[in-house]
Amino acid sequence: MRVSKKLAALFCVFSLGLLFSVPARAQNDRAKELGTKIMCMCGGCTDAAGKCTHSGGAFAGPCQTAQNELKEVADRVSAGSSDDLVLQSFVQEYGPTVLISPPARGFDLWAWLMPFLALLTGAVLVLFVVSKWKRRTALAPAPKISPELLSRVRHQTGGENDVD
């Protein structure tokens, strides 16, 4: 009985530990993730704030601007803001250019849709062309090849698929 009480107490301590440590780690990961979704706005590089190496600068780590942005992200995340809210706050401060990718709404949604629409349209066109060309073949007489020739060629090529 005493053992099970001890185990229960240990479980509670462990759970409480998890309760406090996991969100802190999760917050840190979220902040890091969000840092890669916003641009470093120093004007001297084209890196994400979370990946700023500021090529050509005196220090090849995150530059001061990127560090400030990352700190702002971390503060907002720890204050309980959602990802969208954090990103929106940066858009309000710097304009939409701060986002590393266009948001999937409004006119910017076209950025995401068009490549797949193009692919889809292309696929429909290819299928249309294939069926059209196939119809032509059905109307045209096929060249006749004797079974003897076919079998001899198969034998010579070791069954290469070109003549299948």
Add this chain to the structure above:
Amino acid sequence: MDVIGSFALVLALLAAGYSLVAGIISIRTQRPLLLKSARNAGLAIFPLVTIAVASLLTLFFENNFSIAYVVEHSNRALPAYYKFAALWSGQEGSLLFWSWLLSIFAFIALFSNRKKHPELMPYVGVILGGIQLFFLMLNNFVASPFGLVGAIGAAGTPHVVALADGHGLTPLLQYSEMDIHPPMLYLGYTGCTVPFAFALAALLGRYPGEKWIHITRRWTMVGWAFLSVGILLGGHWAYQVLGWGGYWAWDPVENASLLPWITETAFLHSVMMQEKRGMMRVWNVWLVFITYMLSILGTTLTRSGVVSSVHAFAQSSIGSWFFSFLAVILIVCVVAYWKNRDYLRTDNQLDSVVSRESSFLFNNLILLAACFAVLWGTLFPVLTEWVEGNKITVGPPFFNKVNIPIALFLLFLTGVGPLLAWRRTSLSSLKRNFAWPLAAGLFAGIIGFVLGDRDIYALVCLILAVFVTLTIFSEFFRGARVLSVRSGANLLSSVGQLTMRNTRRYGGYIVHFGMVLIFIGISGQAFNKNVQSKMQIGSSMNIGPYTLVCQNIDGASNANYTAERATIEVFKGGRSLMMLFPERRFYLASQVTQTIVALHSSLARDIYIVYAGRSPDDNAPVIHAYINPLVRWIWLGGLVLVLGTVLALVPSRQPQIILHAEREAAPAAAGASVPVTVLQGHD
């Protein structure tokens, strides 16, 4: 020397103008002497531009700081081998370099065909002359590399001055690959010109037969190989110099080089449909046209400043010239096509959906979709600014999300295509050829999953890489086995014989294998790790299985730069593996700091160490360490790809066996007169 260079450029401009005008008149009047003189004028452009290039290089080596371009891109302390890189490091020099490479290609095309294709070559000469005229106009009137440094004297009169020293070469370019990467890329871009000239000439001159498509294909392969090497070297340069641990950032200029490469790849596949089956003539002509226009668009984006890019060293207002040139090219192509569209008309036929032909159609669809996605993402910020007034960023996450699935599907087709027969593939053949490569691929995927690969794209890439590799090897094996049985030679020498009998087909397979290696290398990105930490002497940091210990921080200097260097000892499991020496260099002339990455590369992973400099907070040295798995496979794949392309360009050793159905099958098929090529290489 600058006078000689300028004069040579003026003469080259006149020669280009003459070859264009005299060429057009000679086509119209059919006067052979005028035609010959137009061609000779076209040939004269190369030596003249060579004189201009040699003059500029001499000015660099003489440290002639009365020339503005030399002042801006060189200094006395610049090592001699970087003075070559200075030639193409700025707007004016790089345009001259472009003109020079273009003149080399034009010279080879005109000279090697001077006694061939009399109906085609006059048109080729006119088109090459017109294109060279445009670039030489830029060299002479818009971006002359021989401009002098001027100053206003006390009396208010301008005069030429010679400065004591120059501003130096951009430190980013002071790297050995910069002596190779831009020339390769430029050779790739300018290499698109000759196929374009031949395709447009064939259309304008309604050149009979398909000979022009063979010429175009060979030239395209040359350009494609250069562009591939240029792109890969660019990635390698970015990886080793920029110090961010990656090799491809989807920068607009990187994208610009990828666009013509994609359409050239599409052409090199679809051209086979025209050669084998006489199909897709319109499509092929337009692929060549689009490739050329994309190569010009690429350099327009580099130089115009339309899109923001890290390649800002060459931006200027020259864009309007390039946009006008693009518009002219587009109009010429559309008009030429419209007036001669009946010349390209073919009776395309397809026997079966499951055939090599349809695999090429889908291959082209996927490649063009990838090309569109890259172009769309690159230009979308411009479009948004135009429509909404806001400039937005389209960064790497967009390109990765859109292009990775497309690229993986393309990899799948790389495996499927060669297994499909021309005209029709039977179900039994499909089963026989696909079963075990697919099973082996899936097995590799399961092994990968068990070993901890949880990235879906990396897993799919692994499955497809094994599948495609096995299909390629099985193609070699099956062909070699037949030869081996017939000739009694061993299997290995039969592989050699087989390859040399049809270099194009087997060279193509080797190129495919190179692409597989590149895909494997790229998939390693999913497992990248990086850690940045302040490190005092004696302190350590852990990354993956490695422990890095900072053993020393010291300095060095020469006339070109001062450097601070870290000495990092790498341990694994308590055992010392190596010493790495990342550096920060401060270039004195340009007053710019640059990273020199310390890299240990193996097939499994790269250990990539950056000395980030001193922390702005407390002046402590900061080390940024990366573990990048499989990167070496990319460079290895590039090498295989080049070898495959070179092999494909080598003429096949023996004529291929061609059996004609009407001769062999005459008694059985009376009345059948259609010749059927049975054993012709199905590359």
